[in-house]
Amino acid sequence: MDSLTQIVLGAAVGEAVLGKKVGNKAMLYGAIAGTIPDLDTIVGEFLDPLTAIEIHRGISHSIVFSLFMAPILGWIVAKIHRKEIATWQNWSWLFFWGLVTHPLLDAHTTWGTQLFWPFDLRLAYQNIFVIDPLYTVPFLIFLILALRLPKTSEKRRKWNLLGLIVSTSYMVLTLLLKWISFGKFEQALADKNIQYAELDTRPAAFNTILWYANIDAGDKYLLADYSFFDTQPITFREIPKNHNLLGELAASKTVKRLAKIAENWYAIEVRNRDFYFNDLRFGTYDLKAKDLKFVFSYKLISNSNGALKIKEAERDPEAMKEVLTGLWSRIWGN
Incomplete structure (x- = not known):
């Protein structure tokens, strides 16, 4: 902490x-x-x-x-x-x-x-x-x-x-709140008859009222949030894994090390022909945003000898202020 x-x-x-x-x-x-x-x-x-x-x-x-x-x-x-x-x-x-x-x-x-x-x-x-x-x-x-x-x-x-x-x-x-929120996500998945391999939950920033979930659903992830003040059903947002986009890079030591750090909760994104490794464990800045930005995202860079190195994506301070405002609003329910 x-x-x-x-x-x-x-x-x-x-x-x-x-x-x-x-x-x-x-x-x-x-x-x-x-x-x-x-x-x-x-x-x-x-x-x-x-x-x-x-x-x-x-x-x-x-x-x-x-x-x-x-x-x-x-x-x-x-x-x-x-x-x-x-x-x-x-x-x-x-x-x-x-x-x-x-x-x-x-x-x-x-x-x-x-x-x-x-x-x-x-x-x-x-x-x-x-x-x-x-x-x-x-x-x-x-x-x-x-x-x-x-x-x-x-x-x-x-x-x-x-x-x-x-x-x-x-x-x-x-721990009790985590157990209750976990059950809420499980029930929502069952209500929508969604098949999944794994469900991972964590609290949002600065509180334990709002909780986030990552769901491994085969070739995609489902992301969701739940507040104890919610009155509407839980909804899920799909994120493609895109692991296949890496091609031969998937076998590199750098990608394997990153995957181990992320405990295999990661999605690949392509921006301007560059590959980005998004660690899903720490979630997004705003789950409702049109273009999702992940808290921990790493640009994969090939050096002169073909080896990969990483560079953490920069964070926008102004965007962070908007995120905190949205977070406060979301805590109080949907």
Whole structure:
């Protein structure tokens, strides 16, 4: 999820683990631990675009990484704060939970995490968007209330615990909402007697009221949305897969790597004789638009030796403003 949310979660976990002994230092180092896994984005700046995509939420978001880094960071901080009553083991325990709760939270998003690296398994429950104010804001308020109190205060621990309980309860609620919306899409497909191989759902940006669905229907995809405030039946929009348009390019390592990243939820589009790889997992800017534009779209470029490289399609800031306006309207029903 977003950096602020990971900082809040890390700080709350740090407080729960060691706040009674070291006070606000527990929140500080918990917050630091909560941001460390996302440093893979900095590493990605020095790599080619495709490799950067592949490593994101990879090893740094694994249990192995947490187990390896926690004692190292714990030893460093123990040396810095020798006068504190906390031991090296105490600090290591704080860093482990600060590090590991980061990928545990990210696993609920669409991108997911490789929590069990080196095993080739990406967990993505897709029940919360990467930025969700209803998860983060109450959590942050409870953390601030705890921060203002002395480390020995019982109220401090209660405020922090309440923040953890409320945020976790909301996460459980999003799983329930995903289950209900999934059933709505299933019923709509059954009502229209549509045959399909797979159904994939995820929440729209910034909320869990509006949900999107991708449906694999053979040589095409069906895209749909559903709001809990809807009064009209769910409708489906067809998108051809067009995988055959790639021809021999389909056998290239670049396309295969992209297909693996997209978990085979992709469509090929041709614009001005250029091939674009559209990752369907993150949906479109506006499902009702005449010409669909996908959030993650990559131009396939052949270099001088015939190998393929990719370039992410640029986003239009003005178009994004229109999308947000349309999203707010769509949340409240059709």
